[in-house]
Amino acid sequence: xxxxxxxxxxxxxxxIPGVAxxxxxxxxxxxAIAPGFLTPANLSNVLVQSTILSMLAxxxxxxxxxxxxxxxxxxxxxxxxxxxxxxxxxTQSMLLGLGxxxxxxxxxxxxxxxxVAILGIPPFVATLGTLGMAQGLSLIVSDxxxxxxxxxxxxxxxxxxxxxxxxxxVIALVTYAAFHGLLYHTRFGSYVFALGGNREALRYxxxxxxxxxxxxxxxxxxxxxxxxxxxxxxxxSGHPTAGLGLEFDAIAAVAVGGTSFERGNGWLLGTxxxxxxxxxxxxxxxxISLPSSVQVASVGVLVIVALFLDGLRxxx
Amino acid sequence: MTDIAxxxxxxxxxxxxxxxxxxxxxxxxxxxxxxxxxxLNDSFLSLGNILNVLRQASxxxxxxxxxxxxxxxxxxxxSVGANVALSACVAGTVIHTTGSPALGILxxxxxxxxxxxxxxxxxxALRIPSFIAxxxxxxxxxxxxxxxxxGETLHGFPAGxxxxxxxxLFGLPIPVYLLLVFLGIGTLFAQRTIWGQEIYAIGANPxxxxxxxxxxxxxxxxxxAVSGTMAGLASIIFLSRLNSAEAxxxxxxxxxxxxxVLIGGTSLFGGIGxxxxxxxxxxxxTLVLNGMNLLAxxxxxxxxxxxxxxxxxxxxxxxxxxxxx
Numbered sequence: 001x002x003x004x005x006x007x008x009x010x011x012x013x014x015x016i017p018g019v020a021x022x023x024x025x026x027x028x029x030x031x032a033i034a035p036g037f038l039t040p041a042n043l044s045n046v047l048v049q050s051t052i053l054s055m056l057a058x059x060x061x062x063x064x065x066x067x068x069x070x071x072x073x074x075x076x077x078x079x080x081x082x083x084x085x086x087x088x089x090x091t092q093s094m095l096l097g098l099g100x101x102x103x104x105x106x107x108x109x110x111x112x113x114x115x116v117a118i119l120g121i122p123p124f125v126a127t128l129g130t131l132g133m134a135q136g137l138s139l140i141v142s143d144x145x146x147x148x149x150x151x152x153x154x155x156x157x158x159x160x161x162x163x164x165x166x167x168x169x170v171i172a173l174v175t176y177a178a179f180h181g182l183l184y185h186t187r188f189g190s191y192v193f194a195l196g197g198n199r200e201a202l203r204y205x206x207x208x209x210x211x212x213x214x215x216x217x218x219x220x221x222x223x224x225x226x227x228x229x230x231x232x233x234x235x236x237s238g239h240p241t242a243g244l245g246l247e248f249d250a251i252a253a254v255a256v257g258g259t260s261f262e263r264g265n266g267w268l269l270g271t272x273x274x275x276x277x278x279x280x281x282x283x284x285x286x287x288i289s290l291p292s293s294v295q296v297a298s299v300g301v302l303v304i305v306a307l308f309l310d311g312l313r314x315x316x
Numbered sequence: 317m318t319d320i321a322x323x324x325x326x327x328x329x330x331x332x333x334x335x336x337x338x339x340x341x342x343x344x345x346x347x348x349x350x351x352x353x354x355x356l357n358d359s360f361l362s363l364g365n366i367l368n369v370l371r372q373a374s375x376x377x378x379x380x381x382x383x384x385x386x387x388x389x390x391x392x393x394x395s396v397g398a399n400v401a402l403s404a405c406v407a408g409t410v411i412h413t414t415g416s417p418a419l420g421i422l423x424x425x426x427x428x429x430x431x432x433x434x435x436x437x438x439x440x441a442l443r444i445p446s447f448i449a450x451x452x453x454x455x456x457x458x459x460x461x462x463x464x465x466x467g468e469t470l471h472g473f474p475a476g477x478x479x480x481x482x483x484x485l486f487g488l489p490i491p492v493y494l495l496l497v498f499l500g501i502g503t504l505f506a507q508r509t510i511w512g513q514e515i516y517a518i519g520a521n522p523x524x525x526x527x528x529x530x531x532x533x534x535x536x537x538x539x540x541a542v543s544g545t546m547a548g549l550a551s552i553i554f555l556s557r558l559n560s561a562e563a564x565x566x567x568x569x570x571x572x573x574x575x576x577v578l579i580g581g582t583s584l585f586g587g588i589g590x591x592x593x594x595x596x597x598x599x600x601x602t603l604v605l606n607g608m609n610l611l612a613x614x615x616x617x618x619x620x621x622x623x624x625x626x627x628x629x630x631x632x633x634x635x636x637x638x639x640x641x
């Protein structure tokens with residue numbers, strides 16, 4: 001059942017327990033069993049490694065708030081990362097590379113929004129189709145090979161620091177601030193709440209829900225483009241499977257963060273904590289030498305449990 | 317055809333039912349693609365290639381046929397590809413350790429069926445939307461399979477077992493016979509049994525289905541379990557044909573299976589579609605991919621084309637059906 005539009009920020013006190021308990025429990029657990037987990041170097045590492053995920057999870061929160069989903073984000077990030085690598089290799093210009101990545105990402109996001117809003121195709125199938133397209137294009141532009149030898153300037157973005165803070169964390173904080181401002185302090189943000197809660201109200205207010213929906217998906221694609229630069233910088237190369245499954249970690253972060261899949265109200269700070277929780281889970285399992293396959297399966301279980309609890313809350 | 321499905325279609329009196337017209341268009345598409353490919357490439361009409369297309373289509377069909385039942389209930393099973401990979405690896409291990417293909421086949425089917433049942437439980441008891449529950453399952457299975465295999469490849473299976481996927485009987489590949497058997501069973505089950513009709517009813521209107529006394533939860537569990545078991549069956553055919561099992565064999569199977577269901581005219585919104593349509597869908601998709609192969613288009617293009625086909629199929633379906641809200 002749809003509830004009345006929630007245009008104000010939901011009371012955080014009702015939400016903090018869920019995601020904070022998960023994050024706290026994970027930190028206590030790995031602090032106890034994983035050697036080296038609680039060192040400053042490792043914790044900073046967790047945060048740096050969570051940056052790329054946060055840039056997908058924040059726009060994913062907006063998309064899920066509109067009762068949508070974007071399964072193509074990981075594949076689009078792979079493609080934009082390759083575009084960054086190829087263009088910056090060819091032109092020796094990081095900015096042109098970033099421009100190409102953002103352009104391709106925004107194009108995919110707009111296509112997703114168009115398929116969902118104008119053609120009315122259910123979001124999970126529309127974005128599954130574009131997932132295949134982005135995956136295919138990644139294989140085509142890279143011919144299945146890694147793109148190596150990219151300029152040093154690109155790599156340095158990931159390893160540089162600003163006032164002692166790693167640049168990726170600065171980028172993540174700026175991104176969070178931008179999304180927070182956009183969602184809670186602009187008219188567009190109120191419209192996003194209304195897209196999930198009360199689409200009719202938008203129509204009565206003389207606004208076009210379709211255009212707004214396309215904008216929300218386009219923001220998602222654009223962020224995947226910017227994240228593509230960070231991914232290329234992190235791997236110091238472009239790789240045709242770099243972003244495989246990242247959309248799933250993003251969905252996990254949003255679900256754990258307390259954004260409802262059934263009620264259209266989202267909580268960005270929860271998503272940010274959810275991103276860190278996913279990062280802690282992967283890092284902790286890695287430290288106790290469990291392979292990445294176990295990490296993937298654990299994130300899967302985390303999503304299913306979070307959604308089950310979300311369903312319980314919705315019906316309560 | 318189904319009364320429930322018919323009622324939701326708009327033209328009240330026409331000579332042919334809309335289902336028949338839809339099927340006619342799809343058969344026309346098959347002929348058209350065949351004609352184009354026959355003109356473009358000499359080897360398309362060779363016996364070897366036609367048998368190859370049929371065998372390939374049957375592999376897609378096994379996964380897609382169970383998936384059709386899920387989509388008929390307005391659900392989706394995104395875990396089928398990952399399920400094939402896990403079932404193949406488990407079945408392969410059993411054959412290697414016990415030396416008994418029969419035991420391996422049973423384990424593969426059981427493994428697929430149990431995964432399907434777990435999907436059904438998530439959708440019914442835990443009430444998680446099916447596309448996200450099975451997407452979670454996809455990654456759980458992926459993780460389990462990679463962990464279980466630890467980068468190893470199983471290969472070398474008994475010659476008798478390998479006949480299932482690569483053998484011939486009266487000149488036709490054995491998977492084609494299996495295809496005919498399951499096409500028959502699936503069609504009879506969906507169109508001619510009460511359970512089948514109840515599945516259409518659940519997809520057309522779950523509330524009405526529940527109120528009219530259909531045990532919705534049990535039918536949904538059945539549908540997801542069947543989808544999983546068919547993935548298990550597909551895993552056996554793959555294992556036997558490839559003569560090897562690796563953790564990554566399922567990665568490129570889910571999208572084509574969904575494409576086959578949607579091209580075949582099964583509506584994502586539930587209640588409309590047939591298993592036979594899915595067979596035609598699998599045939600169309602296989603012909604397109606086979607044609608690309610014959611025309612020396614790199615395999616890298618396949619996901620792109622499949623993705624476009626998925627979107628086109630849903631869009632065309634929504635355009636032509638004009639379902640009443």
